[in-house]
Amino acid sequence: MNSFKNKINSKLSDEILYNNLKNFAASYKKSRSAALNGLDFENLRMEINNKRTYSPEYLETLFQRFKDNAEKSGARVFRARTGTDACRYITEVCKTHETEYIVKSKSMTSEEIRLNDYLEKENLKPVETDLGEWILQIAGEHPSHMVMPAIHKSRKQVAEIFSRFTGKEIDKDNIDEMVKTAREFLRDYYFKARVGITGANVAVAQTGAIATVTNEGNARLTSTVPPVHIVLLGYEKLVEDFDTAFDIINLLPKSATGQNISTYVTWMKGCYPSANNQTDIKEVHYVFLDNGRLAFFQHPEFREALKCIRCGSCANICPPYEMVGGHVFGHIYIGAIGLILTALYDGEAKAKDILKLCIGCKACSSICPAGIDLQSIISKLKVIIGEEYGINPVKKTIYSSVIPNSGVFSTALKTASYFQKPLIAKDGRHLKSIPFMPKSKDFRTLPAVASSFFTEKFKKNYKRQQDFKKKVLFYPGCAVEYFYPEMGESLVKILNKAGVKVDIPGKPVCCGLPAIASGDGKDGRKTIHRNLKQMGNPADYDSYLVLCPSCGMAVKEEFPEYTADNPDLYKLSTEIAQKTLSLGMFLKKENISLKVKNGVKVTYHTPCHQARGLGSSASEMLKEILGNNFVELEDSDVCCGFGGTYSIDFAGISSGILNKKIENIRKTEAEIVVTDCPGCIMQIEGGLMKTGIDIKVMHLSQFIDEYIEI
């Protein structure tokens, strides 16, 4: 773990990486949305997803069809069970043709099986022809991004690498010259090589054709000039017909780089003419790689990952990836899909550390053009691997013995609230400093544990409410219960004014998400089961309300999942899930009219689990109420870096993500940042206070309570 942490820290202090990834992320979002303009992305990706749900039997049918077509046309088809099988076969072909050099283009699959290392050991010389990959090859490195392999390098570094390799002086600022240098060198290799190796983006079973996609045109030369062409591909590249193939070709470049279409889409079938081959006909080999894939076609969830079309967008929008890059965030395959494929292909031992880097923001799931719910798969893998390798023992004790028992949990925090007294800042709500907190983790001012908890306050102040026509159950969750009872009080006040009665659960219980997110599924389940006993009868309530969207998402997604084996609890949890709303969603649903009392300049941060868990944002509502006093926050729905204990485990990443958020908040020049999640408030308010920026952070409930007339 230590070397892993060191690796993270060295990436966090890599300025070139930081700037390249940050600038790229900003421009990527713009060009992607321009490229998708006018298309029904949700629909398209669901279509791609549905069309590519293959059973193992159907996949075998597709493969046999492809194979028949290819063999009829003279190509050879080899099934490689393991990476070594594939390497061996390819080496054999290369040796038969007595080639010294082998040109390669577009094959991440060859990275997966470490083909170059294998070939080199056999005294063969593979040459990557994609510019980025060639740069890394001659530098002795590996790609850090699926589409832009050398995104972590600066022009200066590339110039140095080229100077070293060519022995020529290369102008450090002249990218054109660098590209020309590469062009000259690589042109030579195409003609020296007797074998070209490419990957394939799709393989069409219907006729036995494959397509490769490039902007540089290197796959065209690799497949044209040498007399032998080997195509290395995974079974998941198989599609039925051109309809599905075009769906992929259409969405891939738009998602990858925001291009409308890739410069070259090259379709190849059979053994076309080749003057360089003595027979005048190209010798073509298809190497289909299993390497664990076929087994996963059986798995209801993991087989989703095999639908990936390698666009890289799940990395492009991943906040932790943007901080550390692909050399840390993934192994060979990078980004969200990289975490998953590392676990599936390289085993849990390799994946167990890097899986923890996911903060759970769900941005990847919402952007994937193949319609893969990456975050859910990652969360499942965390639980599986947590069971295998155990989780941090301190956390384990907390998740198993403290959190599920509300009595123990309350007492623990009561004790904390007592002992923290000398540490409390003047405002009475925050801690001045935190003992034993290393400086590197101390990037926020944290809230104090409340002196009296929400449930006590509620029982004291709001026990007797009028019997209004409407009634809701408010689920406070840990943050409101123990740290921010005033948010809950605001909610009760607002709703009473609007003619709604508020009940709360019998006992405060955590929603179970923290345990699950840390890989402790067993205690997550226990906590959820206890919870459901406290949540009343859904028939009695118009809605269930949350002020924390993560709790809301847990109720909607995890509760049903973790009760699936218990018919009574499952029925209860799905009924509750259907009724669960955030405050903003409820006010809108009930058509409760809101009017602002005085002019105050406000911006809104959209919490991850509100946007992508509950599928809503209060920003529209605020814009309506506030008019010109509402300022749009750039990247409003990008994660703030909180992620619960993530912000302590990976403080460097968390604070890096937070700094970008704060930068955007400053640009709005708003007086108040409103958001809808106590966790986001802990993070953003904490960060602003620590850096001495005087902008108020408020939960939507408090903001409405204070500034809005009902």
Add this chain to the structure above:
Amino acid sequence: MPDSKLEQFIKNSQAVENENFCLSKNDLLKSLDEVPFVHLPSFEQYKRCEIDKNGISTACIEADWGVANSGTVIIDSSKEEIRLASSLAEHLQVVLLKSKLVNTIFDIKDYMKNQTEKDNAYIAFITGASRTADIERILTIGVHGPVKMTVFIIKEL
């Protein structure tokens, strides 16, 4: 909007820095004098030259289709010389008959099926000159293949 497909094609083709000209058959034929490699079946114009690793200056090749919503041309490159000429010419000129314009790639599904049902096929979708953004994401043209691309659209056909 009778010309919308054409306009769309030109707009998208320009977006990838292609030059586009609408011209008559006669003007096209006049422009071929200096071009070492020509392959225009519709006009029965063919010219061949040696193509090695030094590449050639210009190739003028007829496309089977043009795709309006992406500015793409579809070139049947099953003949090896066409593959070599189109990838190794510094300047790629593509001749496109206006009647061969379709809206999207989905309109040529049948063509693709028919072509690849043959024993061998090599079909290229080309949208602009060879490009890369691998160094600091700065767009640079001409990394492996053509440095420049021009589309000649023959309006009367």
